[in-house]
Amino acid sequence: MRLLFFLFFAFTLFAADINQTLIQGDSKLYRQLLHQISKQKQTNEDTSLQKALLKKLIDLEKSSTKIEPPKLSPPKKEDDLLELIDTYIDVAKQKQVLIQTIDTLDDKLDVLRSQIAGLENNATNLNDLELQYAFYVKEKALAQKKVDMLAKVQENIKNLLISGIKSIPVQKSDSAKALAAIEDDLQKIRKKIQAYNIELERRVLLGKDTSYLQKQIDFLQKKERQSIEKKLGILFQEFLFALQTNRSKDVFSIKKEIVNLTKKYYSSDLTDAINELLSTLATSILGKAQTLKGATFEEIKTLLKTIWKKANEPLFTINGIPISSFKLFLALLIFILGIFIGTLYKSYVKNISYRSKNFTQSTATLLANLGYYLLVIIAFFLALNTLGIDLSSLAIVAGALSVGIGFGLQNIVSNFVSGIILMFERSIKIGDYLEIDGELRGHVSDIRMRSTTITTNDNIDVIVPNQDLIQNKVINWTMNDRIRRFRIPFGVAYGTDVHKVIKVVREAVEKSGFTDIYNTPKRHTRVIMTGMGDSSVDFELLVWVKGEEILYPKRTTSRFLILIYDALYEHGIEIPFPQRDIHIRKGDAPIEVVLKKEENS
Known part of the structure; x- marks a missing residue:
């Protein structure tokens, strides 16, 4: 997650925020703002636009309190059932128009949101855009309120139809002849419309007047819609009769015919609404078992569409985005x-x-x-x-987080950047043996974005922040090779032949049989005298060691110290220790020594 915080920092911008006060305001607030703007002596295009928007906001607030659902009466006869179905279709059409309006408003809000985000807080046209944004939000909320109200009306119509079908008898009619006659009329109307369209194209090419032809086409199209509605009315009547008589096979065949007809002449949303109504009636009257038994691929597809529609209903909004x-x-x-x-x-x-x-x-x-x-x-x-979510809308969050970089998150970002440097620079790799500040030694076992893990020879994992490896002095024992010179200090007593000491120790090293000793013309074993101390003559064995043993310096030093000790002891060379000699001069007064016996001794 720290990495994600870091990515937010890259989007740091200083953009204007959406004015939530205007969005959540009411008529009282809008009237106050309108009054303040009206008091200004100078008027310009911006103030005129602001006044117009505030008046529209006030009108919207009034409209939102006047929304009332249409009154529905329980059906008492067969015609009432068909009238309820017509009302359901009209409500579905209104609902479809409102949903399209909401989609259009969403697009407008996206554009305005981007424009506001691109402005600074002191921009001259910021108030205009914010008022327009608030107006669209209010208009969308009103449209959504109407959609919710119409959805409840549709549910009420379904319930009234279900109760009416169970109690009101539907008469069987001779629908076959009527449907055939309607279909014959539709074919004639379509041919006439096609002929008029051809003639219309000719007149357009010749540059002649087409108003008469257009009126004829409009008249025929209106007549076509009336015929389709009449055909649907007959099919709905057949559907209701099949429901009352429990003929499930006829129910689903008629339902399929209605759906196919609406697909040709109505939108997909309206077709889905009609299909949903028919499915609900079939399930309620026939029962779920019969419905599932008579369901076809079309019903299954409708069910999937319903589930899809429910899944796409907004749960909440983020910055106006559902x-x-x-x-x-x-x-x-x-x-x-x-x-x-x-x-x-x-x-x-x-x-x-x-x-x-x-x-x-x-x-x-x-x-x-x-x-x-x-x-x-x-x-x-x-x-x-x-x-x-528009990533540019995260600008304010990124701006707030950028302030946190200078305080609590500075070390996190520094460690992150240091980790990237280590990974690409490769001065420290996994498996290297490091020494940090002369205290910590161990193998690099893991390099991460924030920290590096060092495992000591005692098998202790130490987490080191990456910035410590960049800023502090770090000794990499194995950066290029695994060869290191060890300095083994030792001392002998005064009076010892120093040449003999050098010879004895060198021969001991040569005969030791240690396979990790590394000798070349430039790198070879040496014994040097380093000083004359208080109690000893000091020497150092300089020996080159290669391989894994360089990673265990204490163990390697111990081996060579034991080798030196044995060699000196074998040749009778004294290994000194700190001692003090007391010399009493003759001219000094005698020292009186008194021995006292302890009591009870």
Whole structure:
């Protein structure tokens, strides 16, 4: 998550925020603002626009309190049932128009949101845009309120139809002849419309008047709609009769015919609404078992459409953007999938490094970590994009977080950047043996974005912040090779032949049989005298060691000290220790020594 915080910092902008006071205001607030603007002596285009918008906001507030659902009466006869179905279709049409209005308003709000985000707080036209934004939000809320009200009306109509079908008898009519006659009329009307359209195209090409032809086409299209509505009325009557007589096969065949007809002449949303009504009536009258038995692929598809519609209903909004349950689920799925793919990638790279000799452990860790974080970042932004969140809308959050960098998050960012430097610079790699500040020694076992893990020879894992490795003095014992010179100090007593000491120690080293001693013309074993101390003549054994033993300095030093001790002891060379001699001069007064016996001795 720290990495995600860091990414937010990259989007630091200083943009204007949406004025929530205007959005949440009421008529009283808008009248006060209108009064203040009206008091201004100078008027310009901006103030005129603001006045117009405030008046519209006041009118919207009045309209929102006057919304009342249409009055519905329980059906008493067959015609009332058909009239309720017509009312249901009219309500569905109104609802469809309102939903399209909401979609248009959402697009407008997105544009305004981007324009406001691109302005500074002191921009001259900020008030105009904010008032217009508030007006669209209020208009959308009013439209949504009407949609919710119409949805309740549709539910009431369904309930009235269900109760009416159970109690009001529907007569069987000779629908076959009527439907055939209507279909014949429709064919004639369509041919006439086609002929008029052809003639209309000719007149357009010749530049002649087309108003008469257009009126004829409009008249025929109106007549066509009336015929379709008449046909639907007959089919609805047949559908109700089939429901009352429990003929499930006829119910679903008629339902399919109605749906296919509405698909040709009505929008998909209206078709879905009619299909939903018919499905609800069939389920309520026939029962779920019969409905499932008689359901066809069309009914299953309708059910899936209903589920899809419910899943896309907004649960809440973020900065005016509706978030549905499906979007939320999809965003979480994308983010979790990104983490899962990143984890698989990390494991895959590490497995390759174990099998390949050309893949060093440090390179594998670098590629694994960078690839993992990159995949998680991509998944995160894809998830945000799926929700429909405009990344520019995160500017204010990023601005607030940028202030936190200078305070609580400074070390986190510094460690993160230091980790990237270490991974690319490769001055410290996994497996290297480090010495930090002369106190901490150990192998580098892991390099992460924030910290590096060092395992000491005592098998203690020490977490070191990456910035410490960049800012402090670090000794890398194995950066280029595994060869190091050890300085083994020792001393002999005064009076010892120093040449003999050098010879004895060098021969002991040469005959030691230690396979890790490294000798070349430039790098070879030496014994040098370093000083004459208080109690000893001081020497140092300078010996080059290669291999894994350089990683255990105490153990290696101990081996050579034991070797030196045995060699000196074997040749009778005295190894001194601190001692003091007391000399009493003759001219000094005698020293009186008194011995006292302890009591009870």
